[in-house]
Amino acid sequence: MKEIISYAHIKHNQVSVNGEVVFQSNSSLTLIEFLSEAYKNLGASYPKFHKMDAQCKLGFLCAEFALKGTNFLTENNLSKTAIVLSNCASSLETDRVHQHSIDDKSNYFPSPAVFVYTLPNITIGELAIKHKITGENAFFVSEQLDADLLVNYTETLFQGNTKAAIVGWVEVDGANFEAFIFLTENTENINKSSIFKPLNKTSVITIYNQTIWTH
Amino acid sequence: MDALIEKLKGQIIEQLNLAEVKPEEIKPDSPLFGEGLGLDSIDALELIVLLEKHYGIKIQDPKDGKTIFQSLRTMAEYIKSQGKS
Amino acid sequence: MSQRVYITGLGMISAIGNNVSESFLSLSQSKTGIGKINHLTTRYKDEFLAGEIKLSNADLVDLVKDNNPALNRNSYIAMLAAKEAVINSGIDTNDGLRTGVISSTTVAGMGKTELYYKELFEKDDHLDVLDTHDCGDSTERIADYLGNVDYVTTISTACSSAANAIMLGCRMIKHGQLDRVVVGGVDALSKFTFNGFNTLMILDREWCKPFDENRKGLNLGEAAAFLVIEGENALNLRKGKALAEVVGYANANDAYHQTASSPEGYGATLAITQALAMSGLAQSQIDYINMHGTGTPNNDLSESMATKAVFGNQVPKFSSTKAFTGHTLAAAASIEAVISVLSLQNSMIFPNLNFTTPIAEMNLIPETQLVNTPLNTILSNSFGFGGNCSSLIFKKA
Numbered sequence: 001m002k003e004i005i006s007y008a009h010i011k012h013n014q015v016s017v018n019g020e021v022v023f024q025s026n027s028s029l030t031l032i033e034f035l036s037e038a039y040k041n042l043g044a045s046y047p048k049f050h051k052m053d054a055q056c057k058l059g060f061l062c063a064e065f066a067l068k069g070t071n072f073l074t075e076n077n078l079s080k081t082a083i084v085l086s087n088c089a090s091s092l093e094t095d096r097v098h099q100h101s102i103d104d105k106s107n108y109f110p111s112p113a114v115f116v117y118t119l120p121n122i123t124i125g126e127l128a129i130k131h132k133i134t135g136e137n138a139f140f141v142s143e144q145l146d147a148d149l150l151v152n153y154t155e156t157l158f159q160g161n162t163k164a165a166i167v168g169w170v171e172v173d174g175a176n177f178e179a180f181i182f183l184t185e186n187t188e189n190i191n192k193s194s195i196f197k198p199l200n201k202t203s204v205i206t207i208y209n210q211t212i213w214t215h
Numbered sequence: 216m217d218a219l220i221e222k223l224k225g226q227i228i229e230q231l232n233l234a235e236v237k238p239e240e241i242k243p244d245s246p247l248f249g250e251g252l253g254l255d256s257i258d259a260l261e262l263i264v265l266l267e268k269h270y271g272i273k274i275q276d277p278k279d280g281k282t283i284f285q286s287l288r289t290m291a292e293y294i295k296s297q298g299k300s
Numbered sequence: 301m302s303q304r305v306y307i308t309g310l311g312m313i314s315a316i317g318n319n320v321s322e323s324f325l326s327l328s329q330s331k332t333g334i335g336k337i338n339h340l341t342t343r344y345k346d347e348f349l350a351g352e353i354k355l356s357n358a359d360l361v362d363l364v365k366d367n368n369p370a371l372n373r374n375s376y377i378a379m380l381a382a383k384e385a386v387i388n389s390g391i392d393t394n395d396g397l398r399t400g401v402i403s404s405t406t407v408a409g410m411g412k413t414e415l416y417y418k419e420l421f422e423k424d425d426h427l428d429v430l431d432t433h434d435c436g437d438s439t440e441r442i443a444d445y446l447g448n449v450d451y452v453t454t455i456s457t458a459c460s461s462a463a464n465a466i467m468l469g470c471r472m473i474k475h476g477q478l479d480r481v482v483v484g485g486v487d488a489l490s491k492f493t494f495n496g497f498n499t500l501m502i503l504d505r506e507w508c509k510p511f512d513e514n515r516k517g518l519n520l521g522e523a524a525a526f527l528v529i530e531g532e533n534a535l536n537l538r539k540g541k542a543l544a545e546v547v548g549y550a551n552a553n554d555a556y557h558q559t560a561s562s563p564e565g566y567g568a569t570l571a572i573t574q575a576l577a578m579s580g581l582a583q584s585q586i587d588y589i590n591m592h593g594t595g596t597p598n599n600d601l602s603e604s605m606a607t608k609a610v611f612g613n614q615v616p617k618f619s620s621t622k623a624f625t626g627h628t629l630a631a632a633a634s635i636e637a638v639i640s641v642l643s644l645q646n647s648m649i650f651p652n653l654n655f656t657t658p659i660a661e662m663n664l665i666p667e668t669q670l671v672n673t674p675l676n677t678i679l680s681n682s683f684g685f686g687g688n689c690s691s692l693i694f695k696k697a
Contacts, residue, residue, distance in 0.1 A: 028628045046252060046315035050234035080568065083450055083553070090435045090456055095492070099417055102495040112260035112634065113232075116685065121457040125686035128555040132266045134570060137688060139437040141454045149453065156471050161574065171581045208568055250603060256560050277501040 002158055002199035004207065010038070010058060012213050017065050018195050027215050031177050034169075041169040042068070046130065053117035054177070056126045058060040059085065059130060059170035062179035063127050072183050076164035079134045082157050083124045083152060085135035085181075087171040090120045105143040112134035123170055135162055144167045145180065147204040154199065158186040180208055219291045227287075230265045231258050243287045259284060269300040302474035306535055306542035306697060307389065309389025309528030310485075311381040311636045315351035318363075319384055324642050327650045328471070328625060328668060334519050334626050342491045347483045348503055350489060351521025351626025353377060366445075366562075371426040372412035373403060375441040377524035378486040382442045384409070385482060390529035391447040397479040397534050404441040404461030404485035405527075406630045411490035416611060425624055427453045442526075451478055454503055454513050454631070458684030459592075460551070461485050462525070463633035463692055467549045468531050479534035484526030485540035486636035493520060500559065508595030508627075510620035511604070511666050513657040518594040521626020522664045525634035527641075539540055544641045547677075548579030548693030560598050565606030567689035572610045575691040581677060586616045588649050590636050590680040591666075593620020594627050594679065598637075604662040616679075619652035619666045633682035637692065640678040647674050 009016045012026040013034045025037045035057045039049055049057060052215055067073060094117040107140040116122060121139040128134065136157060140149060154165050168181030184199050197203040224238040227247075236252065245261075248254050259280045266272040266283075272294065274280065284292045315321065315333025316326035334351045337344075360376035361367050382401070386393070393399045409432045416426040433436070436454045443449040448638060451472070455464050462485030469481035487493075498504050504517040536540060552574065554567025560567065568622060577584065592603055600620075607615055621639050628635050641650060652666035676696050681691045 024381050044237075047233070047235050050232045061320060066329070071556065076573060079552075088434070088436075095410070098496060099414060099492060103414075103418060104492060109264055110495050110499045111264060112499040112501075113257050115258055115499050118492075118496060119456065119458045119685055121684070121686040121688055122558050123686075124457075125553070125555075125558050128553040128687050132555050134553050134555045137457070137553050138468070138551070139684075139686075141456050143436065152477070153468070156475055159475070255557060257500075257558065260499065263501070264499070 001188070002155070002184060002186045003196045004182045004184045004199055004203055005163050006066050006070045007207050008062045009180045009211050010062050011178040011196050012215060014213055015027065015065055016211040019207065021211065021214055022065070024214060031175065049126055051113065052126060055093060055170055055172045056117060056123045058172060058177055058179045059123040060126055060130065062168065062170065062181045063166055066183055070183065072164065073131055075184065076134055080163040081133050081135040081160055082132060082162045082165040083127055083137040084153055084165055084167045085124055086142055086146065086169050087120060087148065088143055089171055089173040090141055091118050093172045112129050118134060123139065127166060145208065147201045151199060151204055154184060175189065182207065216291055216295070219294065223287055223291060226265055226269055230261050241287060245286060247284050247286055251261050270294050272297050272299055303394060304532045305470045305473050305529050305546045306532065307527050307544045307546060307641055308530050308535060308542055309385040309472055310543065310638045310641055311384030311388060311393070312523065312525035313353055313377050313381050314523035314628060314635055315353060315428060316624050318355060320388070320638065327639065327642065328648060328670060329651065330651055332507065332624050332653055333448065340489045343490060343559060344494050344498065348494065349507065351519055352489060353367040353522055353629065357664060362472065362541065370432045371441065372409045372432050373488040374409055374411060374486055375432065375438040378442050379405065379445045381484065381524035382482050382526040385526040385528050386446055392482060393446055398450045399448065399479040400469065400478040401439055401443045401446065401449050402453050402455065402483045403442060403466045403479055404454055404455040404465045404630045405435050405438060405487055406458060406681050407469035407487055407490050407493055408435040409433040409437060410492045411416045411488045412490050418434070430605050430623050441603055442482070447480065454618055458687040459627070459629050459632055459684040460684035460688045460690040461630035461633065463690035464551060465680040466529070466546065466634065466637060466692060467551060467690065470546050470549060473529065473531040478516050479627060480528060480530040482526050482528055484524065485630040486524035486547050486628040487631050488519060489522040502596045504595060507654045508623050509621055509654040510591070510593035510595045510652055511600050512655050513658060513659050515595045515597060515600060518622065519626040521628040523616060523625060523628035523631040523635050525631050525638050527634060527637055530686050535643055538648045542697035544697050545695045546692065547617060547695045548575040548581070549691065550574030550578060551688065554689055556687060561602035561683060563602060563605065565609065566601040567568070567605055568606035568683055569609045571689040571691040572679065572681065574608060575679070579693045581693065583611050584614060586677050586679050587675045588643065588678050589616050589618035590640050590678060591618050592681040592683045593622055593652070595622060599683065601659060604659060604664050607661070607664065615664060617649055617667050617671065619649060621650055623653035633690065636680050636682065637694070639692050640680050643678060644675050
């Protein structure tokens, strides 16, 4: 039985978990300010968070919110847990910061800590580092959330060694940002909770559209 | 020397995004790497950028960082030795 | 049972040649493509060497025969290599079978975007450049160039990207979603990349020396390489010829650091072990390893540790071919897949150039001269930032 066991969605300066808005901040906050507030709300202590670029922070928080209250990390073998993420802009936001720094001839100090984030799959790396997840991972670049691609690919992984997966979309492009992450398992246990949904395209589209955003 | 160490504390916190660290928590003789601040190889490279940006000191071989960045004091001593404080 | 997947076409363009036969000539003559920078405009022009493709953008336009002003170097080289692979395989994308294009890139159109970066804030003269900036664009261009493609997707997982494109292609064929796929990767050089790798202080100012005790870092390169992979059903249907079989693949995360590999090569060990398990081959049945071997102190030590962890004291013959091409990032795994197939076809191990002294604590010695020896199986490793580790195993067809 392949099921989606939990999901989180972040946009419009709000965080929703399993369809319910659980945190929101003033819509006038910038992305970085909002992420910092959401981090405090999560109550986590992970100093590395502050070193991440916006996209990693966003993906990290979205995954943490989806994981919170689940047994996903303790019940699954983390060497058989996959991470599959996607977006449209790749690492554009941090690419801009790096490009600015190398264009500035009078103040030329490009930062290694910025450059390391100029790859979209570093977001996957941050999740893997935090939770010691060593399963398979892939990052796809597509024009918009492609439920078909994500579900098909995860299904394919489930036919191999993979038993569980963290799957979704993490996009930052200027002021526009959105993260949507679901946790899925290939498990014997069925219908543990009313939240659980079978892993298929319809489920993904349904849960993606489920949240009623308040602003 | 003490003034330079104090100045370095602030610069390090800013350069390395150590948002949860207060200046007084960085002791002049405690190791910067390993346990404690949780710094890694990228932080070492950022410290090299810090030296160039604030003190005009260029380091070509990242291995040199190992001795220079042992502690705040070794870092300050290195800056002094370059005549750049 | 799912069907077997064969490699039936090769295409590549890199510093060692503009096509597969030129590349083979350079490889078999131990002739590196890494040298002074000629085409890229960068403050590091005289400071670093690079594996540049020897053609200017104007030369590329002539070859591609498409002077669409929106195209960039990334797309040109991708289109050329993909076309070469398709022609080499003899497939006809109009024959009613399902063809996919799975490409990969990290910098995409950056090389062109950065030329107009400042100007774009001030005026709208070059907005068309932005249309070609995204990672997915060169993949779409390849698909258009080949014609009649049923499925297109783009992967971006740093320096293991093309290995993951090959893996995905194999899986889609095995699961009956496609009949054949043009798989590979592309990355053209850009200022963005040079400046970035320089901040990480992992660029060697001289020729890179993979697996050498005194290695200082990598040389950047640019390339596009594509392979046509086909399911055995489609191949039999058209009575095509297989060049090699893909018998094993695996991907794992090192879960250690954003860019650095773990000292013990944990993710690499997982990837190699799992690829071997899938192939059903014993360690002793691997005839040669085409290593990731970038020449950075960190990668080569970590990869050596992983190699020892998997193969113990019976490490197969190995070399890194990065000292020929430079590190071509997203294209590296497909460049090395093409090179691996050339090794299988020609019974040749291409040398690990610039090596003199083994890493003290490892004592692993790569092949430093061209070796003529029958080869049946090759393991090829590709590891990327973000902890992404992939291993592929190819078998003589």
